[in-house]
Amino acid sequence: MLVPTLLQGAFLFALGACVGSFVNVVAWRWPRRQGIVSPPSRCSTCGRGLRWWENVPLISWIALRGRCRTCGVRLGPGHLLVELGSASLFAGSFALLFAGPWQEPPGSDAWWWLRLGPWHAMPAFIAVLVLWGCLLAIALIDAETGFVPLPVTGLAIVVGLVAMTVQATAFRGGSGALAAGWPCGSPSPAWCAAGVGGLLGVIAAAVALQLGLVSRTFEAAGQDQDWTPARSRREVLKEVPFLLMPLIGMLLGHRFVTTGALAAEGPVWLALGASGLGLLVGAGSIWITRILGTLAFGREAMGLGDVHLMAAAGVVLGWRDSALVFLAAPFLALAWVAVSGGLAKWRGQPARELPYGPHLAMACVLVYLGRPWVVPAARVLFGIA
Ligand SMILES: [Zn+2]
Structure with missing residues (x-):
């Protein structure tokens, strides 16, 4: 029982990180009236298109230490925090709803x-x-x-x-x-x-x-x-x-x-x-x-x-x-x-x-x-x- 639960929790953490990454894109492009899907991800300072491995949630930011490889501009911790927050929220929701602490009496919503x-x-x-x-x-x-x-x-x-x-x-x-x-x-x-x-x-x-x-x-x-x-x-x-x-x-x-x-x-x-x-x-x-x-x-x-x-x-x-x-x-x-x-x-x-x-x-x-x-x-x- 424990191993499948941990795997499901890990899957939700990864899913949450991807959703956080997408939310970052939406929250940046929406106020600037840019398309959500159409222009592929790129550096907002030098405009260089990002390779797939520069775009992996959480991991890329940490590997590149929050900098653009070309122009060296700092991305700030905001992107990482949003991805981390979203990942924790997804995994945390799974843990709280399905894995136990909600020990309310039978018949309750929890x-x-x-x-x-x-x-x-x-x-x-x-x-x-x-x-x-x-x-x-x-x-x-x-x-x-x-x-x-x-x-x-x-x-x-x-x-x-x-x-x-x-x-x-x-x-x-x-x-x-x-x-x-x-x-x-x-x-x-x-x-x-x-x-x-x-x-x-x-x-x-x-x-x-x-x-x-x-x-x-x-x-x-x-x-x-x-x-x-x-x-x-x-x-x-x-x-x-x-x-x-x-x-x-x-x-x-x-x-x-x-x-x-x-x-x-x-x-x-x-x-x-x-x-x-x-x-x-x-x-x-x-x-x-x-x-x-x-x-x-x-x-x-x-x-x-x-x-x-x-x-x-x-x-x-x-x-x-x-x-x-x-x-x-x-x-x-x-x-x-x-x-x-x-x-x-x-x-x-x-x-x-x-x-x-x-x-x-x-x-x-x-x-x-x-x-x-x-x-x-x-x-x-x-x-x-
Ligand atoms: Zn750049």
């Missing part, structure tokens, strides 16, 4: 992974790994540009919904696997229907936005200087009609089940319902904070990019972990301000400001992988979960 094992839980595990790769790219791009790349969040949402549905229908891992929990919470049929109804509401709202029935907001932000507090408050209220559509979808879904018009039982309802609720709670909590914050302070608070980020994370994390991320991320942001501010003062440099996206991404990883420790702590602190 027990689900242990019970199914890596082969039978493959689609759900792929959804987790794709989310980690996307969050890493989002955090790097947001930290550099202040923008969350929406195609990346969109990719994570689609992969997550498809993978969880495949997990529920084709891979459920033997009879009774669905009854024994679900990796992102097991809502009742009424709440599953609410989750699916909310997802349909989001699709309807997105179509309405495309057709111009719902207005885009803060379009002129950045160029326009005259965003007075009163104008910002009026502007953010234009986002309420979009939010009402998923809310109505949730209410209708819940109502259909409680009145007996709909059964909402079975694997597809569970997969889409649980992930849908995660998306709605994750994105909704950030969006409501944005609206209330803008009304309170009279200027745009919290970007819609963070709403997209939490929508993607919620599909995999489920509603409970999404709520915990929402509660935990501000503490990470405060800790960052304290630590980076202290370091900057000590070095006599201006403090480096970081947008909210990286903090949300970090909170997602900590809450999800730390679930056996986070959930009991949250139970004590907030009286939930």
